[in-house]
Amino acid sequence: MPRPLPDSVLAVTDGSPEQVRAHILSAAVQVMTRKGVSAASTRAIAEEAALSGGTLYNYFSTREELVARAIVRHSLEVTASIAAFPARAGTHTVARNLQFFVTEAGKALDRILPLLAAAFADPGLLDAVRREMLDSFPLNDPAAAVEKYLLAERRLGRVATGADCRAVASILVGLCHDDAFQRHLHASDERPTRHKEITLLVRSLTGTR
Amino acid sequence: MPRPLPDSVLAVTDGSPEQVRAHILSAAVQVMTRKGVSAASTRAIAEEAALSGGTLYNYFSTREELVARAIVRHSLEVTASIAAFPARAGTHTVARNLQFFVTEAGKALDRILPLLAAAFADPGLLDAVRREMLDSFPLNDPAAAVEKYLLAERRLGRVATGADCRAVASILVGLCHDDAFQRHLHASDERPTRHKEITLLVRSLTGTR
Amino acid sequence: MPRPLPDSVLAVTDGSPEQVRAHILSAAVQVMTRKGVSAASTRAIAEEAALSGGTLYNYFSTREELVARAIVRHSLEVTASIAAFPARAGTHTVARNLQFFVTEAGKALDRILPLLAAAFADPGLLDAVRREMLDSFPLNDPAAAVEKYLLAERRLGRVATGADCRAVASILVGLCHDDAFQRHLHASDERPTRHKEITLLVRSLTGTR
Amino acid sequence: MPRPLPDSVLAVTDGSPEQVRAHILSAAVQVMTRKGVSAASTRAIAEEAALSGGTLYNYFSTREELVARAIVRHSLEVTASIAAFPARAGTHTVARNLQFFVTEAGKALDRILPLLAAAFADPGLLDAVRREMLDSFPLNDPAAAVEKYLLAERRLGRVATGADCRAVASILVGLCHDDAFQRHLHASDERPTRHKEITLLVRSLTGTR
DNA sequence: GATGAATGAGCATTCATTCAT
DNA sequence: TATGAATGAATGCTCATTCAT
Numbered sequence: 063m064p065r066p067l068p069d070s071v072l073a074v075t076d077g078s079p080e081q082v083r084a085h086i087l088s089a090a091v092q093v094m095t096r097k098g099v100s101a102a103s104t105r106a107i108a109e110e111a112a113l114s115g116g117t118l119y120n121y122f123s124t125r126e127e128l129v130a131r132a133i134v135r136h137s138l139e140v141t142a143s144i145a146a147f148p149a150r151a152g153t154h155t156v157a158r159n160l161q162f163f164v165t166e167a168g169k170a171l172d173r174i175l176p177l178l179a180a181a182f183a184d185p186g187l188l189d190a191v192r193r194e195m196l197d198s199f200p201l202n203d204p205a206a207a208v209e210k211y212l213l214a215e216r217r218l219g220r221v222a223t224g225a226d227c228r229a230v231a232s233i234l235v236g237l238c239h240d241d242a243f244q245r246h247l248h249a250s251d252e253r254p255t256r257h258k259e260i261t262l263l264v265r266s267l268t269g270t271r
Numbered sequence: 272m273p274r275p276l277p278d279s280v281l282a283v284t285d286g287s288p289e290q291v292r293a294h295i296l297s298a299a300v301q302v303m304t305r306k307g308v309s310a311a312s313t314r315a316i317a318e319e320a321a322l323s324g325g326t327l328y329n330y331f332s333t334r335e336e337l338v339a340r341a342i343v344r345h346s347l348e349v350t351a352s353i354a355a356f357p358a359r360a361g362t363h364t365v366a367r368n369l370q371f372f373v374t375e376a377g378k379a380l381d382r383i384l385p386l387l388a389a390a391f392a393d394p395g396l397l398d399a400v401r402r403e404m405l406d407s408f409p410l411n412d413p414a415a416a417v418e419k420y421l422l423a424e425r426r427l428g429r430v431a432t433g434a435d436c437r438a439v440a441s442i443l444v445g446l447c448h449d450d451a452f453q454r455h456l457h458a459s460d461e462r463p464t465r466h467k468e469i470t471l472l473v474r475s476l477t478g479t480r
Numbered sequence: 481m482p483r484p485l486p487d488s489v490l491a492v493t494d495g496s497p498e499q500v501r502a503h504i505l506s507a508a509v510q511v512m513t514r515k516g517v518s519a520a521s522t523r524a525i526a527e528e529a530a531l532s533g534g535t536l537y538n539y540f541s542t543r544e545e546l547v548a549r550a551i552v553r554h555s556l557e558v559t560a561s562i563a564a565f566p567a568r569a570g571t572h573t574v575a576r577n578l579q580f581f582v583t584e585a586g587k588a589l590d591r592i593l594p595l596l597a598a599a600f601a602d603p604g605l606l607d608a609v610r611r612e613m614l615d616s617f618p619l620n621d622p623a624a625a626v627e628k629y630l631l632a633e634r635r636l637g638r639v640a641t642g643a644d645c646r647a648v649a650s651i652l653v654g655l656c657h658d659d660a661f662q663r664h665l666h667a668s669d670e671r672p673t674r675h676k677e678i679t680l681l682v683r684s685l686t687g688t689r
Numbered sequence: 690m691p692r693p694l695p696d697s698v699l700a701v702t703d704g705s706p707e708q709v710r711a712h713i714l715s716a717a718v719q720v721m722t723r724k725g726v727s728a729a730s731t732r733a734i735a736e737e738a739a740l741s742g743g744t745l746y747n748y749f750s751t752r753e754e755l756v757a758r759a760i761v762r763h764s765l766e767v768t769a770s771i772a773a774f775p776a777r778a779g780t781h782t783v784a785r786n787l788q789f790f791v792t793e794a795g796k797a798l799d800r801i802l803p804l805l806a807a808a809f810a811d812p813g814l815l816d817a818v819r820r821e822m823l824d825s826f827p828l829n830d831p832a833a834a835v836e837k838y839l840l841a842e843r844r845l846g847r848v849a850t851g852a853d854c855r856a857v858a859s860i861l862v863g864l865c866h867d868d869a870f871q872r873h874l875h876a877s878d879e880r881p882t883r884h885k886e887i888t889l890l891v892r893s894l895t896g897t898r
Numbered sequence: 899g900a901t902g903a904a905t906g907a908g909c910a911t912t913c914a915t916t917c918a919t
Numbered sequence: 920t921a922t923g924a925a926t927g928a929a930t931g932c933t934c935a936t937t938c939a940t
Contacts (some may be wrong), residue, residue, distance in 0.1 A: 104914060113921080115923070120422075191456075233447055245449055247387065262442070263436075324932085328931095330903095334931060484925080534925070534928095593809065646885065647885040677859055677860055742902070752934090
């Protein structure tokens with residue numbers, strides 16, 4: 063019988079469907095990152111959002127849709143900083159910038175991986191995530207950001223004209239994925255610097271021997 | 272009606288504990304790959320194995336142990352062929368061999384990724400997988416296999432003396448991980464050839480420009 | 481079909497949480513007294529209450545809590561009449577009143593004993609019962625009621641000044657326990673009158689020989 | 690396929706059905722007293738007896754029969770010492786002897802009560818226990834032992850001729866039951882001496898005021 | 899006889915979803 | 920429109936019992 067949204071919700075939203083939806087998604091992200099995706103039951107999300115369980119269904123049609131949307135939204139937020147990477151062109155050294163990317167992308171992946179892993183483990187959820195990604199496009203494409211950065215450096219003359227920027231970008235992102243994968247698999251906190259690989263790539267980019 | 276294993280099980284095993292255990296693990300892998308790890312309930316596994324639910328517990332002490340063992344065992348089987356990769360040293364061309372590796376490792380990863388992802392999504396299961404991996408050591412380490420291959424090529428003179436074989440191996444494996452990740456995330460069947468990246472790596476290996 | 485309580489439940493409650501809780505507790509008592517505490521599974525209780533199994537958990541957090549509460553509540557109800565016993569002081573004869581107590585307490589114990597026995601047999605349940613008893617205090621203490629009655633009789637002059645009322649009360653309650661125990665152990669319906677023991681006690685109380 | 694009983698069993702029995710049965714009952718008693726009746730699964734009993742689970746069914750037709758028999762046997766053993774009580778007639782003082790009885794019977798009841806409680810909680814088991822008791826008759830009847838003791842004292846002149854020995858015996862046993870009951874219900878280790886009640890009884894026995 | 903694996907009903911509990919209020 | 924109680928299927932796991940060997 064109680065009609066208005068609880069005060070605690072109105073305190074952080076204007077009560078509009080969009081904002082309430084966003085509020086619920088934030089709650090879902092909170093729960094998922096704190097306790098894991100499997101702990102993100104509708105009850106837990108509703109509690110975190112300070113809403114009744116039934117209310118969720120006024121904003122999302124199933125738990126799957128809600129969780130998928132939360133995963134994608136969180137991924138977008140976490141990778142947002144990557145969009146700024148091309149702006150580093152011309153600053154520091156190329157090697158140091160690539161190193162920086164590996165470190166930052168690594169941190170971002172650490173936060174995303176558990177959520178995407180949960181999606182990979184559940185075909186229905188994975189489908190929902192895919193649908194959601196299509197709607198949310200363009201996703202932050204890390205390889206594209208790196209390529210953009212390298213092309214800028216090429217224009218600045220800090221990278222050889224013939225360098226295959228796309229290939230180097232792909233490789234760099236691959237390294238990040240590998241690192242995150244290994245870290246999770248072996249419960250390691252070590253964050254490899256990838257010095258040697260970056261050196262190899264820089265040589266390739268600059269044409270030095 | 273308690274005693275003999277059902278005919279359907281005896282048809283594919285000799286009834287020995289080892290084979291029954293393997294049969295159950297196969298059933299678990301079947302279910303997990305077909306329906307996702309989250310659908311691999313004890314009931315579903317028992318049904319797939321054509322066994323009663325209680326019987327599972329004569330062979331495994333918890334569902335977690337059973338699933339973890341199935342994941343690790345499947346991973347070992349799928350990556351077994353990688354151990355043979357170093358033997359390609361001296362055959363074909365280095366580029367073609369690396370290409371071959373990317374393709375084969377990609378196929379293997381496609382089969383493993385969903386299972387490992389499920390482990391990543393469930394802390395308890397991940398722990399069990401780690402324990403299981405320790406028992407099953409040595410795991411097939413793809414980067415080590417590639418490095419071994421490259422070192423052999425260097426001995427054969429097909430790779431420059433100064434080439435950083437370890438770094439190239441790391442990069443190659445990173446590419447594979449990235450490919451598999453992208454493929455799963457986007458439900459793609461495309462298998463990128465990674466021609467350009469391999470070219471870059473070969474140049475680095477041979478010291479050509 | 482999720483929402484309203486079934487008609488059969490609304491027929492005996494007003495639908496308020498307190499009454500539904502009481503209804504569930506009654507169902508639990510029914511099952512326990514009819515089939516034994518070991519048969520009081522959540523399913524059986526839910527069925528007796530004409531509710532879905534999950535609904536129980538909206539009113540009690542575990543089966544143990546539910547069963548313990550049912551046991552204590554039932555015990556309180558059954559022993560409620562004992563609180564009125566002291567009011568008999570001055571009426572009838574002391575012997576007849578003690579006889580009356582033995583009979584009434586015996587009937588009450590017959591209904592309680594199997595439930596308390598079940599608690600004795602299950603450490604976890606026993607703990608829960610103890611906790612519940614603390615909350616429900618003051619429990620009806622039969623010995624205290626008898627002592628209170630005897631002290632009143634002493635004030636009225638129907639019991640000798642030097643009589644040890646506490647000791648007599650203890651003894652009387654002990655007789656009741658013994659009777660109930662024997663009755664249950666031997667599936668007997670016989671209700672011993674305890675004439676001779678009461679005579680002995682009355683002599684002690686009145687100082688007659 | 691293994692035919693003979695395991696060595697560990699043959700080490701403590703002669704392999705005859707009676708002794709094997711007794712061995713199994715001992716194992717059951719061990720488990721029940723150590724872990725509680727609810728932990729006395731057939732598996733646990735078989736393990737304690739160092740026998741295969743199926744073997745139990747060559748000696749007992751159901752778990753219920755086995756457990757009931759173990760309970761009754763244990764009760765007989767524990768109360769065996771009571772048979773010796775009448776021999777105390779003429780020694781010490783009557784009061785002290787009654788005190789001794791209360792203490793000893795209390796200890797015995799503490800060991801029996803959890804087992805009988807479990808039986809009271811489960812109608813099927815209780816029936817089995819009753820059947821078993823009929824077969825095992827005569828049970829050690831504590832009240833009868835006390836009465837026998839008191840009659841002997843009467844013959845010795847330490848108890849008045851007119852004393853109602855039967856009634857006093859009943860009362861004393863009732864006190865023991867009550868004590869055990871209270872102890873279990875309140876998780877108490879206190880063992881009340883029952884000084885005042887015994888004094889009352891002794892006065893009744895000796896005709897003193 | 900002794901074995902121990904197979905059985906499947908049974909257990910307490912959780913959960914996404916619904917819908918009368 | 921928000922609520923929160925009702926639902927009942929599903930979960931991992933245990934257990935007494937059977938019976939081919």
